[in-house]
Amino acid sequence: MVSKLKILIIDDSSIGRIAVKQALRQAEFELTELESAEPFFRYPNQYKDVDLLIIDISLPGMDGLTALEKIRAEEQWPNLPVIVLTSRSDPESVGRALRAHANDYIVKPFSGKVLLSKVHRTLEYKRQNWPDPEMVLQTSNEIKRAERGGTSLSALGVRMLNPRDHLSNPWDIHNLREQLRMRLREIDTVYCNGRDILVLLPFTDGSGAEIVAQKIREILFPEIKMIIAAYPAHGRNAQQLLYNLKQKLYPAE
Known part of the structure; x- marks a missing residue:
C-alpha cells in the first residue's frame, strides 16, 4: 500500500475544515481533523507521523498560536511544518504567528489554489532543510x-x-x-x-x-x-x- 503525506487540520469550524479539505482533495494527502488543539498534545503518539499541521488561530480553549508556541518548545516536533489560518490580516496577528515560527499563514476566506500552493511550498522547504x-x-x-x-x-x-x-x-x-x-x-x-x-x-x-x-x-x-x-x-x-x-x-x- 502506498503511503501518503499526512496533514492534520485543527479548526473548530466545520466549514473551515471542509474548505481546507476541498482545497487539498486533488493532491491525495491523508487528511485528519480536530476541533481543538488539546487532543494533539493529550495523545501525541496518534499524531507523531504528521507531516504538516494546518491550524486556526481562533480555537476554543488553547488558541492556535499558543499551540504553535507549545509545539516549538517541545522536542517531539522539532521540525513540524505549520501553516496558520487566520481571519485577521493585521500586522500584530501575522507578526505573532511568524514570531512563533509558523512556516506560513493564510487569511480566511482563502482561495483553494493559494492554500495548495502554500502547502506545496512548505513541504518543499522541509525537504530542502536537509539535514534537519x-x-x-x-x-x-x-x-x-x-x-x-x-x-x-x-x-x-x-x-x-x-x-x-x-x-x-x-x-x-x-x-x-x-x-x-x-x-x-x-x-x-x-x-x-x-x-x-x-x-x-x-x-x-x-x-x-x-x-x-x-x-x-x-x-x-x-x-x-x-x-x-x-x-x-x-x-x-x-x-x-x-x-x-x-x-x-x-x-x-
Whole structure:
C-alpha cells in the first residue's frame, strides 16, 4: 500500500475544515481533523507521523498560536511544518504567528489554489532543510554508540532519480521508506525528509553498506541514487557526515 503525506487540520469550524479539505482533495494527502488543539498534545503518539499541521488561530480553549508556541518548545516536533489560518490580516496577528515560527499563514476566506500552493511550498522547504535537526540528532546518537563501542557505522543517503513531480505525488518517498524498513534489520534506522531518505547502519563498514546498497538497487528501486558515508572516514560528527552525503546527493546545490 502506498503511503501518503499526512496533514492534520485543527479548526473548530466545520466549514473551515471542509474548505481546507476541498482545497487539498486533488493532491491525495491523508487528511485528519480536530476541533481543538488539546487532543494533539493529550495523545501525541496518534499524531507523531504528521507531516504538516494546518491550524486556526481562533480555537476554543488553547488558541492556535499558543499551540504553535507549545509545539516549538517541545522536542517531539522539532521540525513540524505549520501553516496558520487566520481571519485577521493585521500586522500584530501575522507578526505573532511568524514570531512563533509558523512556516506560513493564510487569511480566511482563502482561495483553494493559494492554500495548495502554500502547502506545496512548505513541504518543499522541509525537504530542502536537509539535514534537519531530527536527522542530525539521530545520526549523532548512533555515532556516540559507535564511538563508545568501537564499532562501525555507515550512513546511506537515498534520492529518487527523475521522480514524478514530488509535490503532486509526495507519497512515493514514503512508500520507499516503508519498503526499506521491511528489508533492513531492526537496529537500522530509516529516516524520511521530503523526497530524501537517510539509512543508518550500525556495525556496518563501508564495504558492508555497499552490499546493502547494491541489494536495494537491484531488487527494489532501480531509479534511485544512493551515496554511502562511513564514520569516521567521511565525518567525525553528525554534521560532517550528513554534509558529505548531501554534497554527493545534490552536487549542484
